Amino acid sequence: MANFALIGGSGLDQLSLLEGKVIEKIDTPYGKEPVEICRGVIDGLNIVFLSRHGTTEKKPPHMINYRANIWALSQFEPKAVIALASVGAVLPEDDIGAIAVPDQIIDYTWGRETSYNTGKEKFINFIDFTYPFDMDLREAIVDASEELDLPIIDGGTYACTQGPRLETAAEVDRIDNDGGHYVGMTLMPESCLARELNLKYAAICQIVNTAAGRGASEKGIVLDDTKEALTKATKESVNLALATF
């Protein structure tokens, strides 16, 4: 039976809904530490769950071994990969606790391993990344949200910053000028590595704060204050991902 993969972000490090849970430690060619994958069944679907930041030790966004994570997931040949990621909203009209399904990315990260190309291959894998998320999977998420009667924001550009510090107000102004709508720290290089391995990958974002210098975050951001919104939006996002599969 087909597998479906879910990647949990800071709001989701385990999936309590999983029945017949099996934890597997997957060795990868990308480092000594194995990747922990939790498999099980939800509503008759085979779900492969990855906690992006890890389960015991929590890796900050700039230290995540994205290559190992995505390679480990690919071993299960998932039909679709849906990644959850919390974000700050650049636009004041986007509500805290809302869910967004972005359709574009701008990458502001640096120093991360962004490819499986090592330079030793006989070819260079120039993947097409015009549309960074799988269009059919994104459409399926939007359709599922309509079926669930769950309001979402359809589209928008995810700006991936380096972290783990949050942005300055000037950086958010720059992101706004560049056309960014949501600020997060993890979908790059995760999404392009998934594309290199031909995985169908899309993201569901949880808006947990207004971005630095904007709206309620004008005076500063205390991420601890965002927990309630994160819990609510994460629960809804998991339901949405499952309804999509």
Ligand code: HPA
């Ligand atoms: N910036 C970057 N990443 C985030 C934010 C933010 O404001 N909120 C949640 N993840």
